Amino acid sequence: MRVLLVPNTANPGAVSAAAELSTWLTGQGIEPVLANADAAGSGLPDLGVAPTDLADVRLCVALGGDGTILKAFHLLESAETPLLGVKFGRLGFLSGATPDRMREAVGAALAGEARIERRSTLEASVVMGGRAVGSYRALNEVVVSRGASSRVIALDLAIDGHPIMRTPADGVVVATATGSTAYALSAGGPVVAPAFGGMVVVAVAPHTLASRAIVTDPSDVIEITLPDTSRSDACVVVDGDPTPCRRSLDRVTIKRGETDALLVKLDGRHFYDTLESEFFGGGGA
Numbered sequence: 001m002r003v004l005l006v007p008n009t010a011n012p013g014a015v016s017a018a019a020e021l022s023t024w025l026t027g028q029g030i031e032p033v034l035a036n037a038d039a040a041g042s043g044l045p046d047l048g049v050a051p052t053d054l055a056d057v058r059l060c061v062a063l064g065g066d067g068t069i070l071k072a073f074h075l076l077e078s079a080e081t082p083l084l085g086v087k088f089g090r091l092g093f094l095s096g097a098t099p100d101r102m103r104e105a106v107g108a109a110l111a112g113e114a115r116i117e118r119r120s121t122l123e124a125s126v127v128m129g130g131r132a133v134g135s136y137r138a139l140n141e142v143v144v145s146r147g148a149s150s151r152v153i154a155l156d157l158a159i160d161g162h163p164i165m166r167t168p169a170d171g172v173v174v175a176t177a178t179g180s181t182a183y184a185l186s187a188g189g190p191v192v193a194p195a196f197g198g199m200v201v202v203a204v205a206p207h208t209l210a211s212r213a214i215v216t217d218p219s220d221v222i223e224i225t226l227p228d229t230s231r232s233d234a235c236v237v238v239d240g241d242p243t244p245c246r247r248s249l250d251r252v253t254i255k256r257g258e259t260d261a262l263l264v265k266l267d268g269r270h271f272y273d274t275l276e277s278e279f280f281g282g283g284g285a
Helices: 012-027 036-041 066-076 099-110 271-279
Strands: 002-007 031-035 059-064 082-087 115-119 122-128 131-138 141-146 153-159 162-169 171-175 200-204 221-225 234-238 249-256 261-265
Touching (some): 002 012, 002 066, 012 059, 012 099, 059 099, 122 141, 131 234, 153 171, 153 200
Parallel strands (some): 002 031
Antiparallel strands (some): 115 261, 122 131, 122 249, 141 171, 141 234, 153 162, 153 221
């Protein structure tokens, strides 16, 4: 049995926890592994494996904040491997345990005793310069935003083939319920409970008084096109990471992903309790 550890290598506490957890797992007869770059950055080079050799891990443990959990999600690619976040960062919306309960949480997850939250994902197909250039998977959001130019971009938005909006804007965010508390929230979108399987669509700095966020059905397909070639200097950003952006952007098609993310939660903390503590200061009513 193998467990993948994904530490934030810039956080000394997370690096120390990776070493502690790897020793504990080995003592339990479980093989800890890290992606090669993480292993080198954590001083654990003997535990490093290639990212292509992670298909059979039983559990993934992300040691950091929400950004580290997103990193772990992408390392797992499309595998529905349970993912436990141990909070060492500033934001812990996705985390399932605190450092003082790390071993307890890992043990419960491996024994099948922890709670699993199933979160919807996104699949985005990108066409640039008349060619399909890639397909991407996201846990939080897919963003179409202006590129190196400071000019706004012209966007057409359609849902299931129905034209919805044409507007100049800095971009548009398409988020899952999980991502509704990330960039979509900053752009003025709603907070959506995590069990919802649809998408949230929010324009970023639209040059209009009529723009509103849209919440879709889970089965809907979103198509974003840039019809004006003089204003198509745009890039696609997936969970905060830019994709290759070398040609004019023609079209991005986004739908619910075929596989979900499985987030491990040790305690019974409710989503709205987390919302209150992370965004409203934890002061209570």
